[in-house]
Amino acid sequence: MSKQELEVIGQDATCCPGLSAAQLDEDQAAELAKVFKALGDPIRLRLLSMIASRGEGGEVCVCELTPAFSLSQPTISHHLKLLRQARLIDCERRGTWVYYWVLPGVLAKLAAFRATGRTAGATA
Amino acid sequence: MSKQELEVIGQDATCCPGLSAAQLDEDQAAELAKVFKALGDPIRLRLLSMIASRGEGGEVCVCELTPAFSLSQPTISHHLKLLRQARLIDCERRGTWVYYWVLPGVLAKLAAFRATGRTAGATA
DNA sequence: GCCCTGGATCGAAGAACGTCAATATAAGGC
DNA sequence: GCCTTATATTGACGTTCTTCGATCCAGGGC
Numbered sequence: 001m002s003k004q005e006l007e008v009i010g011q012d013a014t015c016c017p018g019l020s021a022a023q024l025d026e027d028q029a030a031e032l033a034k035v036f037k038a039l040g041d042p043i044r045l046r047l048l049s050m051i052a053s054r055g056e057g058g059e060v061c062v063c064e065l066t067p068a069f070s071l072s073q074p075t076i077s078h079h080l081k082l083l084r085q086a087r088l089i090d091c092e093r094r095g096t097w098v099y100y101w102v103l104p105g106v107l108a109k110l111a112a113f114r115a116t117g118r119t120a121g122a123t124a
Numbered sequence: 125m126s127k128q129e130l131e132v133i134g135q136d137a138t139c140c141p142g143l144s145a146a147q148l149d150e151d152q153a154a155e156l157a158k159v160f161k162a163l164g165d166p167i168r169l170r171l172l173s174m175i176a177s178r179g180e181g182g183e184v185c186v187c188e189l190t191p192a193f194s195l196s197q198p199t200i201s202h203h204l205k206l207l208r209q210a211r212l213i214d215c216e217r218r219g220t221w222v223y224y225w226v227l228p229g230v231l232a233k234l235a236a237f238r239a240t241g242r243t244a245g246a247t248a
Numbered sequence: 249g250c251c252c253t254g255g256a257t258c259g260a261a262g263a264a265c266g267t268c269a270a271t272a273t274a275a276g277g278c
Numbered sequence: 279g280c281c282t283t284a285t286a287t288t289g290a291c292g293t294t295c296t297t298c299g300a301t302c303c304a305g306g307g308c
Contacts, residue, residue, distance in 0.1 A: 024173040029166035037164030041296085042153035045160070049148040062255065075297055077256055096254055096305055165266085186285065199267055201286055220275055220284050 035106055038086035043069060044079045051089055052102045059099040062091075159230055162210035167193060168203045175213055176226045183223040 083089045091100045215224045
């Protein structure tokens with residue numbers, strides 16, 4: 001099923017016809033914009049990158065993330081919350097610590113957007 | 125050369141190892157965030173979608189874009205400027221009218237980011 | 249029970265953003 | 279030259295974002 005997406009993405013010279021296939025309606029644009037907005041901050045991008053660096057099924061403790069930035073602990077916690085609200089990551093408390101991991105779904109939808117111009121009307 | 129990227133993107137179940145390959149440093153994150161921020165607004169997404177709907181080499185006149193939204197003409201002009209500053213589109217004046225088209229480069233970089241975790245240190 | 253530690257939440261301050269009306273600029277027609 | 283049309287720029291206003299210090303909550307050890 002991902003075959004068609006692959007082909008379109010593969011053509012660097014014609015990368016945009018993906019976008020073109022169908023124009024975004026207002027609802028699709030609003031939903032997509034939320035995700036892009038969540039990614040539109042360097043701190044959040046680095047947080048996501050650090051969490052994703054553990055690979056499939058990997059987790060990172062907040063106690064590893066916070067000291068990696070010269071920002072206060074509440075600020076990091078706030079950015080993690082925004083990433084969670086964008087359904088890009090999720091977390092679980094285990095004992096004293098909280099662990100975060102990446103949710104692949106929404107990122108996959110972004111790729112689908114580029115490839116087909118649609119949001120693959122999944123989970124919302 | 126896009127072969128490897130294709131493979132990674134194709135695996136929905138393991139969509140994130142792409143991100144994982146290399147962690148973003150501050151500069152990469154800042155540059156990427158600019159693009160995501162430009163995409164993080166529903167109006168700009170729809171503008172980009174409308175322009176991209178003309179396909180490779182296609183153009184759209186501003187006089188077609190502006191009436192598609194219930195926003196003032198200066199506001200649309202402002203959003204187009206932001207998309208231009210993010211190197212997502214470019215424009216040219218021909219007579220009285222101005223025509224916009226999509227620049228494939230940066231969008232391709234976004235795909236590369238998802239696929240390899242790097243920004244393919246290209247133009248900007 | 250009390251204390252300590254790791255994280256989240258609250259509330260406020262400043263910066264950035266989206267929008268508009270007004271104005272400026274560019275090009276064409278007279 | 280002047281007038282009109284299409285687009286960009288300016289300046290202002292309200293909203294949203296980012297950040298912080300202060301505080302709260304959850305869990306573990308005593």
